[in-house]
Structure formats: C-alpha cells, structure tokens
Amino acid sequence: MSQESSLTAPHKMAYTYKRSLGPVLSRFATALRDRKILGARRADGTVMVPPKEYDPDTAAAIEELVEVGPAGVVKSWAWVGEPRAAQPLARPFAYALVQLDGADTPMVQVVDAGSEEAMKTGMRVTARWSDEATGMITDLSFVPVDGEA
Amino acid sequence: MSEQESDANEPVEMLRMPVELDYTYSAGTSASRFLRAFAEGKLLGQRCPVDGKVYIPTRGSCPQHGVPIDGEPVEVADKGTLVTYSIVRVPSENIPLELPYVAIQVVLDGADTAMHHVLSECELEDVHMGMRLQAKWKPREEWETSVGNILYFIPIDEPDAPYDSYKEHI
Numbered sequence: 547m548s549q550e551s552s553l554t555a556p557h558k559m560a561y562t563y564k565r566s567l568g569p570v571l572s573r574f575a576t577a578l579r580d581r582k583i584l585g586a587r588r589a590d591g592t593v594m595v596p597p598k599e600y601d602p603d604t605a606a607a608i609e610e611l612v613e614v615g616p617a618g619v620v621k622s623w624a625w626v627g628e629p630r631a632a633q634p635l636a637r638p639f640a641y642a643l644v645q646l647d648g649a650d651t652p653m654v655q656v657v658d659a660g661s662e663e664a665m666k667t668g669m670r671v672t673a674r675w676s677d678e679a680t681g682m683i684t685d686l687s688f689v690p691v692d693g694e695a
Numbered sequence: 696m697s698e699q700e701s702d703a704n705e706p707v708e709m710l711r712m713p714v715e716l717d718y719t720y721s722a723g724t725s726a727s728r729f730l731r732a733f734a735e736g737k738l739l740g741q742r743c744p745v746d747g748k749v750y751i752p753t754r755g756s757c758p759q760h761g762v763p764i765d766g767e768p769v770e771v772a773d774k775g776t777l778v779t780y781s782i783v784r785v786p787s788e789n790i791p792l793e794l795p796y797v798a799i800q801v802v803l804d805g806a807d808t809a810m811h812h813v814l815s816e817c818e819l820e821d822v823h824m825g826m827r828l829q830a831k832w833k834p835r836e837e838w839e840t841s842v843g844n845i846l847y848f849i850p851i852d853e854p855d856a857p858y859d860s861y862k863e864h865i
Contacts, residue, residue, distance in 0.1 A: 681707035
C-alpha cells in the first residue's frame, strides 16, 4: 500500500438495546413462546395483530387479547431474492402482509415459499414455529398451505 | 439475530434487540498520514494558513476558516496540559478500562487543539485542570497505525500550566 492511500479499518457500531415489553406485548411475546398468536380486541369488536397497548381510534387501553390464526391469507408481498446477513432466512423468501384467520389487520412476516413463482396475493399460508420458541417474533414464519390457492 | 433471556415458566417481559452497523471506516488522506506517523511514535498536526494554529490530528482543512491546509505537518510533543476531565464510573461494553478512570482533554505542547484521552497512575483527588502530563506508550514492538499506541497519560513533576495558557480550551 502506498503512503498516499487511505487506511481502512473495520468499524462496528452496536447498540445493545434491551426493551421492556409492557403488559400487552409481554402477553403477546409469552404466547409466541407457547406457539400461539394473539391479537387485540378493540372497542368496535375488530382484532388487530400484532396487538398494541391502546386502541388507535379511541386511545382506550387494550384489555382483551384473543388467539388468531395459525393460518391466514397473503394480502401483499415482496420477494427478497438476495437475503442479507441479518435477515431471518439465508435463502430467498418473501416478506408478506399476512391477515390471520380471526384478525382484521395484516401483519408483516416471512413466507418461506421456496420460489417467487410460488407466491401469490390471496394465497393461504400457515404458521411455522422455530424449533425452540423463545418469545421473539422471529419464532414465527409462514409457509404455503398445500393445495389451497 | 436477537436473543431472548427468560425462564420458560415466567412471562416474557424484556426483549433484547441489538442494533449493529458494520462499516469499513476509511480514514482519508490526512488522518492516514497522522496514523502512519503515530506508528513511528510521532504526533503530527497541521498549521492553519490563516491564523497559524496547529490542529492535531492532521485534517486537510481548517474547520474554522474553511481553507485547505496543505502545508507540511508539524510534529508536536507527547506531553501537554490537562484542560478538562471527567471521572468515569459507568462501564461501557467497548471500553476495557478498569473503573473508575479519568477521561481527559489534553493540549499537547506545540498544538492548539485538545485531544481526547485517558489519565492513569494518578489518584482521583489529585486530578486537576492545568496539570502537566506525559504519554505512556505501548512497547515499541506493539506500535501500529492506531492512537492506541498511547495507552494513557500520566502526571509528570512539572509546575501547573498557568490558567491563561489553556483557558480557550475549556
């Protein structure tokens, strides 16, 4: 290296955040560990997934959580052809908006469909859990339901 | 990937969500020259052509006057005056120093800007502005293109610098 060239060095910036979940998301995370997906029942009777602590329209505190899924419908999706290191899967996959059975809002999650050709808006998918669920959203991903369009 | 820590029977109440940004830092021409000199035990600054102040490290331009600094570098001493400090009692994952330690701003002799470093081999109650310090270097065979070649600064037996000589750095 010549004397005029610039020196370089690896530089990793890391924030070791630890976040308190609060009462509602704590129940959601604990349910994930038990391989269940919970949504929040709002005052108008609709169910939002994932739950929030307050009703977005009325700001009323959320009290009731109900189990939804484990299957649902892909409302929209984007194919990730070249996953990056920090993404949930090392092979190509889709990020999709999945509206679970019993839910009125879709949630973003991975659909491990194998190929872009296998993805279709309106397709049915179902939950697949990691071998060791720990209460993280990454415990959950979705796979196509065989034979259902 | 994030990790979770909880007992299987307890509710999940906390979530670890580390954020990591992986960069390749490029020092640029000026800082590279400074670091290469550092590997030889020399501390290089550069003189602003407008007011003659010596900036350390070398930086290629004067931040105050916005003009290029293209003159030859100026070597400054490895001793100087402590202008301000903070006693650190809170640990940080990326700083391997034993607590408490003293974070300092030191103006090296021949320089007009302060440099951030650490003071050691000094009782906490003896730390004060104006005290004279000397760099403690790593063993020569361990020098590399890094400011880490200076382990820390230590007090030296010299009278304190007069307040007027460093007041602009406070």
